[in-house]
Amino acid sequence: MVVAEERAVLHGFKGHDVPEFDVIRSCVHCGFCLPVCPTYRVTGRERSSPRGRIWLMKSIAEGRLDLLDPLFEDEMTLCLNCRACEAVCPSGVRYGEILEASRAQLVQHRPQTAKERLFRFLGFQVLLGDMRRFRAANRLLRLYQRSGLRALARRSGILRLLGMEHADRLMPEISDRFVVADGSFYPALGERRGRVALFVGCVMGTSYAHVHEATVRVLTRNGFDVALIPGQGCCGALHVHGGDPESGRRQARRNIDALGSPYIDAVIVNAAGCGAMLKEYPHLLRDDHDYAERARAFSAKVRDAIEFLAERGLSAQPGPLPMTVTYQEPCHLAHAQRITRQPRALLEAIPELKLVEMAESALCCGSAGIYNLLRPEMASTLLDRKLNNALATGAEAIVSANPGCMLQLQAGLRARGERIPVLHLIEVLDRAYAAAPATRPAEALAAG
Amino acid sequence: MDRQALQERLLRIVGPDGIIDDPDELLVYEYDASDEVFAGHHRPDITVLPRTADQVQEIVKLANEFGVPVTPRGAGTGLAGAALAVRGGILVVMTRMNRVLEINERDGYAIVEPGVINLELSQLTQPRGYFFAPDPSSQRACTIGGNVANNSGGPHCLKYGVTSNHILGLEVVLPNGERIWTGGPAPESPGIDLTGVLVGSEGTLGIVTKVMVRLTRLPEAVNVLLAAFADLESASQATSAIIASGILPAALEMMDHLTIKAVEAAFHAGYPEDAGAVLLIELDGLAEIVAESADRVVELCRGCGATEVRVARTPRERELLWLGRKSAFGAMGRLAPNYYLVDTTVPRTKLPPTMRTVEELSREYRLRIANVFHAGDGNLHPLVLFDRFVPGEIERVLRCTTDILQYCVDVGGTLSGEHGIGLEKRDYMTLIFTTEDLCAMAGLKRSFDPRELFNPDKVFPSGFSCGEVNAIRQQAMAKRLGIEFV
Ligand SMILES: Cc1cc2nc3c(=O)[nH]c(=O)nc-3n(C[C@H](O)[C@H](O)[C@H](O)COP(=O)(O)OP(=O)(O)OC[C@H]3O[C@@H](n4cnc5c(N)ncnc54)[C@H](O)[C@@H]3O)c2cc1C
Ligand code: SF4
Ligand code: SF4
Numbered sequence: 038m039v040v041a042e043e044r045a046v047l048h049g050f051k052g053h054d055v056p057e058f059d060v061i062r063s064c065v066h067c068g069f070c071l072p073v074c075p076t077y078r079v080t081g082r083e084r085s086s087p088r089g090r091i092w093l094m095k096s097i098a099e100g101r102l103d104l105l106d107p108l109f110e111d112e113m114t115l116c117l118n119c120r121a122c123e124a125v126c127p128s129g130v131r132y133g134e135i136l137e138a139s140r141a142q143l144v145q146h147r148p149q150t151a152k153e154r155l156f157r158f159l160g161f162q163v164l165l166g167d168m169r170r171f172r173a174a175n176r177l178l179r180l181y182q183r184s185g186l187r188a189l190a191r192r193s194g195i196l197r198l199l200g201m202e203h204a205d206r207l208m209p210e211i212s213d214r215f216v217v218a219d220g221s222f223y224p225a226l227g228e229r230r231g232r233v234a235l236f237v238g239c240v241m242g243t244s245y246a247h248v249h250e251a252t253v254r255v256l257t258r259n260g261f262d263v264a265l266i267p268g269q270g271c272c273g274a275l276h277v278h279g280g281d282p283e284s285g286r287r288q289a290r291r292n293i294d295a296l297g298s299p300y301i302d303a304v305i306v307n308a309a310g311c312g313a314m315l316k317e318y319p320h321l322l323r324d325d326h327d328y329a330e331r332a333r334a335f336s337a338k339v340r341d342a343i344e345f346l347a348e349r350g351l352s353a354q355p356g357p358l359p360m361t362v363t364y365q366e367p368c369h370l371a372h373a374q375r376i377t378r379q380p381r382a383l384l385e386a387i388p389e390l391k392l393v394e395m396a397e398s399a400l401c402c403g404s405a406g407i408y409n410l411l412r413p414e415m416a417s418t419l420l421d422r423k424l425n426n427a428l429a430t431g432a433e434a435i436v437s438a439n440p441g442c443m444l445q446l447q448a449g450l451r452a453r454g455e456r457i458p459v460l461h462l463i464e465v466l467d468r469a470y471a472a473a474p475a476t477r478p479a480e481a482l483a484a485g
Numbered sequence: 486m487d488r489q490a491l492q493e494r495l496l497r498i499v500g501p502d503g504i505i506d507d508p509d510e511l512l513v514y515e516y517d518a519s520d521e522v523f524a525g526h527h528r529p530d531i532t533v534l535p536r537t538a539d540q541v542q543e544i545v546k547l548a549n550e551f552g553v554p555v556t557p558r559g560a561g562t563g564l565a566g567a568a569l570a571v572r573g574g575i576l577v578v579m580t581r582m583n584r585v586l587e588i589n590e591r592d593g594y595a596i597v598e599p600g601v602i603n604l605e606l607s608q609l610t611q612p613r614g615y616f617f618a619p620d621p622s623s624q625r626a627c628t629i630g631g632n633v634a635n636n637s638g639g640p641h642c643l644k645y646g647v648t649s650n651h652i653l654g655l656e657v658v659l660p661n662g663e664r665i666w667t668g669g670p671a672p673e674s675p676g677i678d679l680t681g682v683l684v685g686s687e688g689t690l691g692i693v694t695k696v697m698v699r700l701t702r703l704p705e706a707v708n709v710l711l712a713a714f715a716d717l718e719s720a721s722q723a724t725s726a727i728i729a730s731g732i733l734p735a736a737l738e739m740m741d742h743l744t745i746k747a748v749e750a751a752f753h754a755g756y757p758e759d760a761g762a763v764l765l766i767e768l769d770g771l772a773e774i775v776a777e778s779a780d781r782v783v784e785l786c787r788g789c790g791a792t793e794v795r796v797a798r799t800p801r802e803r804e805l806l807w808l809g810r811k812s813a814f815g816a817m818g819r820l821a822p823n824y825y826l827v828d829t830t831v832p833r834t835k836l837p838p839t840m841r842t843v844e845e846l847s848r849e850y851r852l853r854i855a856n857v858f859h860a861g862d863g864n865l866h867p868l869v870l871f872d873r874f875v876p877g878e879i880e881r882v883l884r885c886t887t888d889i890l891q892y893c894v895d896v897g898g899t900l901s902g903e904h905g906i907g908l909e910k911r912d913y914m915t916l917i918f919t920t921e922d923l924c925a926m927a928g929l930k931r932s933f934d935p936r937e938l939f940n941p942d943k944v945f946p947s948g949f950s951c952g953e954v955n956a957i958r959q960q961a962m963a964k965r966l967g968i969e970f971v
Contacts (some may be wrong), residue, residue, distance in 0.1 A: 064821045067518045067815040068562040068626045072602055081523060081581050083561070089513040108509050125625075127751045127817025250615050472720070 048104040049097060050142050054282050056135035059099050064091045064130045070122035072217035075401045075419055076115055087132055094139055113139050115415060117408055118278050119401035124375060133373065134320060140280035142159050160407075161284050165239060166269040172215055175243040179211035192245035205331055209244035216242045216249040216265070218295075221379070223253050223263040224237065228261035231302040231353065233345070236292075239441045240270050248440075251467035252307050252342055258353050258470055264304075268295030272306075274314035282321065289318045290328055293335045300406055304335070304421050307342040307463055309370035310406065313461030315339040315376065315458050320343045328484035341370060341465050343438060347379035355466060357389040362465065363422065363432035364392060365446065367439035378464055380438060387469040393430040397422070404445035420449045426453065438462045488530065491551050493534055495575070498543045503581075505532040513762035514576055517561040517889040518623075520823055522873045523908030524909045527557065529576035530802060533747045536581050538656065538664065538694035545692065546662035548575055548938060555660075556940050557688035559599065559631030559905040562623040564814075564826055565907025567635065567687045578693060579630050585609060586695070593700050593794040594653055594670050599630025599693045606698070615700040618645035621643035622811040630693050635905040637684030640736035640767070642808065643861035646700060647903070649684040656695035657683060660934035670697065682929065683929040687905050688940040695798065704735070709806055711784040713760035717741055717844075717856065720762035720835040724860040727766070728833065732778045736767040737861030738810055744857045744868075747816040754809025755802070757793060762862065765810055813869065821870035826885050828910070831898035833863040842892050843867050850885040852878075864901050865893075870895045890916060906944045914946045 050056060051471030070087040071077050077086035084093070087305070091113050096102035098270055102109065123132045146419050149157075164171055218237040226233075233256060241249060252306055253263050273288030292315070306312035316339050317330040325332075340348070364384065370376045377399070384392045403409055427435050436441050446459045496504050505511060508528070515526040530553070535541045541887055548555045554574030561564040561568055570576045583600035590613055597606060599820035603624040622638035631637070633655065638647040645651075654668030683690055716722040720739055727737065740748070740763050745756045756763055766782055768775045783794045797803040817824040831839050840856070843865075846856040858865040869886055871878040890900065890913055899917050900906070906914060914923065927945060931937075 059822070063818045065518070065520075065815060065818040066516050066561075067623070067826070068560050069623070069812070069815055070561060072605075080508075081511040084510050084579075092513050092516065102509055106509055108507065127748075127812035127815030127818075130818070250505060276490075430937050440965060 045184060047097075047100050047102070048146060049100060050104060050139075052142075054138045054145070056094055056098070056100075056138035056142070057461055059087055060131050060135050061091060061095050061098060063128050063428070064088065064095075064126075066092070067127070070126055073125050073399075075117060075119060075403075076119070076415060079402070079415065079418055083394065084108065085115060087126075087130075090116060091130065091132070091135070094135060104142060110147065113143060115412060117368070117401045117403070117415075117419075118400040119367065119405060119407040120372040121399065121401065124372040133216065133317075137277055140278070140307050141282050142280075144280035152280050157281065161276050161279065161281055165275060165288075166284070167269050168218070168237075168239065168242070171241060171271070172217070175211050175215070179432070182211060208260075208440050209240055209440075210404050211244055213272050214246055216246045218242075218265045218267050219428060221265045221266045223257050225260045225262045226257050228352070229258050231263065232300065232351065233264040233305045234264050234266050234296050234298070234301045234304040236272070236304055236311060237265060237269060237297070238306075238308050238314065240475070241308050241311075243484065245440055245443070245461065246383045248307060248461045248464055251461070251464045252305070253345070255452055255463055255467050255470060256305065256342070258354050259349070261302075264296045266295055266301075270295075271312040272311035273306075273405055274482055275318075277314065277321065279449040281339070285314075286321055286325070289321050290325075291421045293318065293331050297331060297335050301338065303338050303340045303345055305340055305342050305345055307438070308441075308442055309341060309367035309374065312339060312341045313369040313373035321469075326427055333412035341374060341376055341438070343370070343380050344376050346376070346466075347382050351383075351386060353470065354473060355387045355469035356471070358387050358465065358469040358472055359389040359431045361391045361431065362434045362436045362460075363427055363429060363430040364462075365395065365402060365437045365442060366397060366440065367442045368401050369397075370438055371399050380436075383462065383466060384436065387466065390465070390469070391431050395426040395430045395432075397426050402442050402445050404439075404441040406441060409445060416445075417449075420445055422452065424455075425462065428457075433457060434465075436462050436465055487551070491553065492531060494547055495544065497532060498536055498540050499533050503534045503536065505534075505542075506530075514558075514578075514697045515569070515707075516567060517563045517748055519566040519569075519907070519909050520825055521822060522879055524569060524907075525797040527566075527569040527571050529570035529571070530573045532576040534581045538582075540691050541577065541582075541694050542658050542662060542664050544575065544577060545658050545660065548588070549660075549662055549936070552936070552938070554938050554941050555692075557634070557692045559628035559634070560602070560623075560626050561752050562627040563631060563635060563905055563907060564828075564909075565686075565905040566682070566909040567905045567907030567940070567943055569908055571873055571908060574938075580628060580744075581695065583628075583928065584868075588613070588700070589670075590615060590700070592670055593702075594697055595700055596695055596697050597629055599628060599696055601629050601631070602900065603627055603629055604631060606684070610700055611703065613813075614703050616703055617698055618642075618651055618701045620647040623815065624811070629696050629698065633684050633693055633696055634686065634688045636902070637860070638864070638903040640738050640765075640807075640859060643737055643859065644769075647730045649681065649698040651701070652680055652696065653699055654697035655680055655683055655693050657693050659691045660936070660939045664694070667698065669890070673814065681686070685902070687944055688909060689930060689941065703753065704771075704775075706769065706772035706775040707735075707803070708729075708768045710764075710766045710768070710779060710782060710786075710792075711756070711797070711806055711948050712764045712766065713757045713793040714764070714789070715763045716761040717840045718788040718837050720763045720764050721840060721860070723764060723786050723791065724836065724916075725833060726785045726789055727782055728861065730781060732768070734766050734778075734782075734783060734861060735769040737859070738765040739763070739858055739860035740765070740810065740813060741856040743820065743853065743855040744813050744816075747819045747855065748809040748813055750819050751812055751816040752808055753804070754805045756806075756809060764943075765806060779828045798826055810857070813855075814866075817855060817868055817870065818873075820853070820967050821872055823871050823873050823880050825869045825871070825886055825898065826904070827867045827869065828901045828904045829862045829890055829891050829893040829898055830901040831893050831896055835896045835898065836860065836863055836865075839865065839893060839896065839898075839927040843889060846885050846888050846892075850881045852881060852885055854885075859947070863898070864903060908943055911944055912946045935963055
C-alpha cells in the first residue's frame, strides 16, 4: 500500500532565515524531549512533539513535505516556543532557532491575508516599534480600564460581538505611573559594587512599573548604581517569535546602540522573555557586518536580575517574610536561559519564607508571548493545569519572573475567583528588604 | 484492502481524535530512535491511539478481518527500528494507555497500562519506598510496554536483573484478537511460562495491554563514585578487580574519552574532561555495608591506577552524574550527525582485548567510535560515528560494525539484544543462532501468529531487507568468512 501522493511542486525553505539543516539533523530522534513538551503531553500526538516538529522541518528540507502544508503551519503555531525540549535535549538541538526560522519562512512564503498584515503592522511596527507610541496606547487603555468604559463594554456584550472578550480578559492592568528609560540614575546605597543598566522593555514599564521600582530598590540596596539609559526599545522577542526577524533585528541594533556602553557592568532584565532574547542577539545578528561582534559583547553582559543577584551574592540581608509561596518557572528563564537554581536560592535566603514546590513547575503556563491570543484553547488547557498544580500547594502567593506568565496566571486566578496574588520574585525580595532595618529608601522613579 | 472501509471502522472504535490517516501527518510515524540510514523510513497506512484494552482488541480483530499488518509502538525510543510499520498497515501507539491501575505495596507489585513512562512509575512509588528496577537510559521517555517487548536492561540490571526479572504477569491481546492474562502475583505459575515467552518478543506475538510489575524496595543507602582513569584498559582492569573482590555494585558503567566530552558539553555533569575513561559505580544496600564497600572500591580503583576517585556528596551531584551517563547516546548528536550502535556482550575477562580491537578497527576504518557501556556485565555499546552525506561512510560503518560483532562472537560473546533486534539487527541473528535455533523460534511465532500479521519483518533474518544496506552487510560478512559473493 502506498500512501505518499506525488505532488508536482513542493515549496521548500528558501530566501532569508532558512532553518539550518545541520541543526535540524542534529536531532537523533531519541524521544527524550517528548515527556517535557506541553503540547505533546496534552495531545499525545507525535506531530505536536518536538521530535515530530523537527521531523516535519526535515521532511520539508528534504522535499518530502510542502512548506505550505496546513499541517506544518498548524504545528509551528501550536508550539509554544517554551523550549523545554531544548533544555533536556542531550544532542543540543537548538530548537528555538529552527522554530523561529520556520515561522519566518511561513511569513515570507505564505500568502498573508489583509487582516494578518494589518495585525502585524499595528502590533509589530506601530505598537512595539517605538516605546513612546506604546506608552501612548497604554494611556488610552488605562483610560478604558479606569473610566468605566470597560465596565460598560463588558456589560453591553459588544466585546463578544467584536470577538474581543478573550483579549479583554487577558489585558494587563495598566499601572498608575510608567517607568520610562529617561536617563534617570539611582546611585548605590552603601558600598558600591558596580554599575548596571536596567532594561525597561514594554509591558514591564507600563503594567509592572512597581516591579521595575522594586528592582531598582533591590539593586541599589545591594550596592549597584542603576541607570535607565534612554534610547532603548522593545527587545524584539515578539517579532522574532512571530516570524518577523527583520523587525527584531532593528530593535536589537537599537538596544545595542543604547545599552552597549562600556561603563556598564551588566544589563539587567527582569522579564525572562526579554532576557532570553537579548542573550540571543548574536544569533539574530550573525550575518550583520557591523553588529555581529558588538552583539556578542553586548549579550555577554546581559543578566536576568535573579541570575545577577545570585551570581554576585546579596550584600544586604533581607528581613523576615513569614509566608508560604510556590514558584512557577518562566520557560524563558528555566529553559531558554537555564536559570533554575538561582530563583530558589534567592527565595531561600529570605528568613521565614517557605517555598513549596508545585508539581510540573517547569511546564509552560500557556502564556508564551501572544500565544494565548493565537491558540486560546491549548493556552487555557495549560493554564488550568498550571493553576491546579499551583493551588494544590496551598501557597499564599505564586512567585514568577516574567510579565507574560504573571498576566496569564492573574487572568486565570481572576476567572476562578481566587484571591492569591502573583508576585515577581524581585518584588518578594523587595518586600523582604522593606521588612529589614532600612538604610535609605531609594527615591521613587515614577514618570509618564 | 478497502482503505476507506477500514478507516471508517477504526474511527468507530477509537473516535476521531484516536486515528491518524493524513499521509502528511503519518510522516512523523515513519521513524523511531534508530538511525534512518539503516532502518529506513516506513510510513504506516493508519495510526491509531487507543485508550482501552477493549479498543485494542477491536483493532486487532479488525486487522484480522482486513488482513492488514499490525505494529505496536510505545514511545518510539527503540534503537532497532522494531516499532516501524515496515509493511504499512496499522500502527498501534500505546502511549495514551498510561494509567497506573493499582499499587500493592504489601505484595510488592503494581498493575500498570503499557503506556506508563518507566521513570514516572518509579517516581510515583518512591515516596512509598519502592521503585521499578529496570532503568534503561531512556527511562525518562520510554514506556513500560516497550521495556517488556524489548526485555530492556539498564545500568542497575547488574544487580537487579533485566526487565524479565520484574514482570509478574501480562494482559495481552493475541494476534487472533483474543485477550488473555499470563502469570500473576505468585512467584511461580503452573504450565508453560507465557509471560517469559512474551517478554522480549518485540511486539511480534501480541499487544500488551496491562503489565503486572514487581516493585523493589528502595535500598537504605546509596553511594555513587566516579573514578577517572588514563585509558580504557586500566578502567577495565578496575572493573574486573571490583567484581572479583566479591562486591556486587548496583551499577558499574564505563565511558570513554569521546563520550565524556559529548556528555560534558551537554550537561556539565562534572566528569573530568581529560580522563581517558571513567567508571561510574553505584553501591546500595545497608548503610554500614555500603560505606565499607565504598572504601574498598576506592582502594581497588587506586590500585588499578585511577587518577581521581570522587564520591557524589549530595543527591543532586548523584543525579547529575547519572544524567550524564543516561544522556550519552543522545549526546552523540553533538559529535556527529549519525551514529550506529553496536549492542553486544562479551565475557568480562575479554573486555580489555575487545576494547583494543575496537580501537584498531576504529583506526582501520577511519571512523570515530565512542564507547559507553555496562562494564559490570560486559555489555558494550560501541557507537560508530559518521555522517551519511560523506560518500562511502555508510559502507565503512557497516563493515566496521560487522567486524566488531564478529570479534565479540569469536571470543564467546553474543548479540545482547538489550535494545531489541527489530528490523535493523535481524541479519546479525545468523551470527549467533543456527538454522535449527531460528526454526524453533519461527515455530513459536507461527503458533501465535499464523497469518504473520504481527510486527512483520522483525527479529527474524531475511534476505531481502533494506536492499542496499543488506547487500553491503552480507558482503562484509562474506569477506570475513572468506566467501566470494557474486
Ligand atoms: C538514548 C537512548 C538510550 C537507550 N538506553 C537503553 C538502555 O540503557 N537499555 C535498553 O535496554 N534500551 C535502551 N534504549 C532503547 C529503548 O529505549 C528501549 O528499548 C525501550 O524499552 C523502548 O521503549 P519504547 O516505549 O520507546 O518502545 P518502542 O520503541 O516504541 O517499541 C519498541 C518495541 O516494543 C514494541 N511494543 C511497544 N509497546 C508494546 C506493547 N504495549 N505491546 C507489545 N509490544 C509493544 C514495539 O512493537 C517494538 O517492537 C535506549 C534508547 C535511546 C534512544
Ligand atoms: S531530545 Fe533532542 S535529539 Fe532527542 S528527539 Fe528531542 S530534539 Fe531530537
Ligand atoms: S518549544 Fe515547547 S511546545 Fe514547542 S516543541 Fe519544544 S517543548 Fe514542545
